[in-house]
Amino acid sequence: MLVNQKETGEVLRRIVFKLTPDRALREDLTQEALVHLWLREKERPGQTRSWYVQSCRFHLQNYLRNGRSVDSPRRHRFLCVSAETEAFRAVPSDHESVSSRSVLALVSTREILSLLGKWLSPVERRILSCLAEGLGMREIASRLNLSHTSVIRYRRKIASLAVRLGVEPLPGRGRQPHRSGTGGLSEVWRGVASLGAQAPLV
Known part of the structure; x- marks a missing residue:
């Protein structure tokens, strides 16, 4: 790739x-x-x-x-x-409404957060909760009094778990701006992407 x-x-x-x-x-x-x-x-x-x-x-x-x-x-x-x-956004099918996609995203996020939470440590669950709120790495580090590098490492661990549990982006779905607590799934996918891309720690 x-x-x-x-x-x-x-x-x-x-x-x-x-x-x-x-x-x-x-x-x-x-x-x-x-x-x-x-x-x-x-x-x-x-x-x-x-x-x-x-x-x-x-x-x-x-x-x-x-x-x-x-x-x-x-x-x-x-x-x-x-x-x-x-210019590069995938076009949704004619029968798929915005509301139905929003509901699906919300339900999927809750299910996946619940699934991942069962396997995470308390600090990892707090980080996952922050991701679900749409917080960035530096914001999470500040809120939880952790280093930026530590938060990235925790996110990658969460991403690794997500991969093992079969959590993958839905085909054809782009990432959406954070709305009403549905940003967590997108943020977990970002963690999976960072892991797959072997992005350097910063």
Whole structure:
């Protein structure tokens, strides 16, 4: 997969470099780009490399545009935003309504959170709960008084458990912006993606 190729990582880092001068934010955006690329390859296989790269570029631009200014002191809250570009979004079937997809997402999230929670330690369950609220890694670290690196490691452990239990993104489903507590499933998938992409700890 492209996400595992060194050359692809370099291309994504060049894109991120042009988007912001902030080093810490670059690391976060690079992680976000890797996750997005992993998901796009799973959801839309067989596309050209330039298609995937362009998708990552548009995704990061929307990611920043729908969050706060790159120069904002609270810029790291971008981690919770997952706006998908319309140019690359899968089109839902005519008979599938927005409300039905929302209900499915809510039910699926509750079921999966309940399933994972049975196998997690207390601190891991607290992290999973924070993910379900749509919190980003730095926000979780601050709330639970943990290091950013520790939270990422815990998320990867949760992701590994999710893989073993067969939790996978539904075919053709893009990640949706966080709404009414339904962001947890998307965040767990981000953890699975990070694990699969072997993204570096930051």
